[in-house]
Amino acid sequence: MNSRPRILLVGAYGQVGVELLRSFSDESEIIAHDRDTVDLADPDQVRAMVRAAAPDVILNAAAYTAVDRAESEPEQAMAVNAQAPGILAEEALRKGALLVHYSTDYVFDGSKTSPWLETDEPNPLNVYGASKLAGEQSIRQVGGKYLIFRTSWVYGPHGHNFLLTMLRLGRERESLDIVDDQFGAPTSSIELAHATHAIVSGVLAGQFGVASSWAGLCHMTCGGSVSWCGFARTIFARAQPLLDGKMPTVNPISSCEYPIPARRPQNSLLSNEKLRARFGVSLATWESALDEVLHRLTLSKQLACDSPIALI
Numbered sequence: 001m002n003s004r005p006r007i008l009l010v011g012a013y014g015q016v017g018v019e020l021l022r023s024f025s026d027e028s029e030i031i032a033h034d035r036d037t038v039d040l041a042d043p044d045q046v047r048a049m050v051r052a053a054a055p056d057v058i059l060n061a062a063a064y065t066a067v068d069r070a071e072s073e074p075e076q077a078m079a080v081n082a083q084a085p086g087i088l089a090e091e092a093l094r095k096g097a098l099l100v101h102y103s104t105d106y107v108f109d110g111s112k113t114s115p116w117l118e119t120d121e122p123n124p125l126n127v128y129g130a131s132k133l134a135g136e137q138s139i140r141q142v143g144g145k146y147l148i149f150r151t152s153w154v155y156g157p158h159g160h161n162f163l164l165t166m167l168r169l170g171r172e173r174e175s176l177d178i179v180d181d182q183f184g185a186p187t188s189s190i191e192l193a194h195a196t197h198a199i200v201s202g203v204l205a206g207q208f209g210v211a212s213s214w215a216g217l218c219h220m221t222c223g224g225s226v227s228w229c230g231f232a233r234t235i236f237a238r239a240q241p242l243l244d245g246k247m248p249t250v251n252p253i254s255s256c257e258y259p260i261p262a263r264r265p266q267n268s269l270l271s272n273e274k275l276r277a278r279f280g281v282s283l284a285t286w287e288s289a290l291d292e293v294l295h296r297l298t299l300s301k302q303l304a305c306d307s308p309i310a311l312i
């Protein structure tokens with residue numbers, strides 16, 4: 001492996017994609033794609049993209065992530081989340097490249113009372129979860145050098161996510177009703193990118209030995225556990241500089257009181273033991289990760305106020 005690996009980053013404008021670009025750009029040659037340059041639902045475009053890039057590593061941060069819309073667009077969700085990862089795996093195998101892919105806690109039905117293990121049987125409750133599970137299976141069937149990281153409740157300083165929605169609603173409304181009977185580990189895009197970078201760097205440096213000792217599926221989430229309601233309350237308690245002096249009341253409700261098209265698991269907690277044992281990597285607790293994202297958002301806000309030129 002040369003000292004500057006060629007990295008094909010797919011989904012470069014997404015929450016995780018943007019942070020992967022930040023983490024990898026210093027010491028890698030990055031070829032970045034998103035919807036404006038490739039349609040992942042088109043197998044020919046996916047193949048052509050990989051062959052033109054001739055990468056050492058493929059980082060696939062793209063996905064059809066509209067969980068509720070997927071219920072009425074199952075074909076599109078399957079094309080992007082199941083078929084495209086299979087083609088990426090075939091092309092990675094053909095080139096001898098490493099494929100890194102992300103999956104979700106939504107492959108599980110949430111019925112377990114302790115954190116889910118990689119060996120637990122998936123049973124998705126919604127189309128998005130089924131499409132992501134099919135993506136995992138497509139990659140496993142092809143084999144080769146791959147890493148699948150299952151993560152949960154992703155948010156960050158960029159994109160569409162719970163944190164940014166809460167910050168907007170918190171400025172607009174006096175009170176909010178938030179689901180309090182689903183538990184998980186909010187995981188920041190920054191933490192995910194740092195952990196991915198550490199592991200990929202180790203793999204490329206031969207630190208983890210031959211592929212059979214590291215390739216496969218691992219859970220990768222921030223530490224700790226909270227409900228959506230608890231997460232919202234913590235956001236409002238810690239994000240005062242971003243709320244223009246507002247502090248909405250947060251009312252806990254049950255999932256039944258918040259009807260949406262796709263069912264969600266009640267227990268989304270994933271065990272990170274395998275990640276720790278195999279790679280020696282642990283992500284920050286969800287509270288520390290939240291502070292880091294809020295710090296980044298506060299700095300951007302200050303920068304925008306102090307110097308409009310910085311926004312250009």
Ligand SMILES: NC(=O)c1ccc[n+]([C@@H]2O[C@H](COP(=O)([O-])OP(=O)(O)OC[C@H]3O[C@@H](n4cnc5c(N)ncnc54)[C@H](OP(=O)(O)O)[C@@H]3O)[C@@H](O)[C@H]2O)c1
Binds near residue numbers: 017
């Ligand atoms: N978000 C979560 O809470 C969560 C939880 C668990 C696991 N994950 C997994 O983590 C990974 C990263 O998620 P994320 O939150 O960063 O996703 P994201 O912010 O929604 O980004 C996904 C990117 O993929 C692009 N994309 C979607 N369909 C495409 C298509 N047909 N052709 C080309 N590009 C396409 C999107 O473009 P557009 O914006 O134009 O659609 C977007 O830039 C995904 O594998 C996801 O399943 C996410």
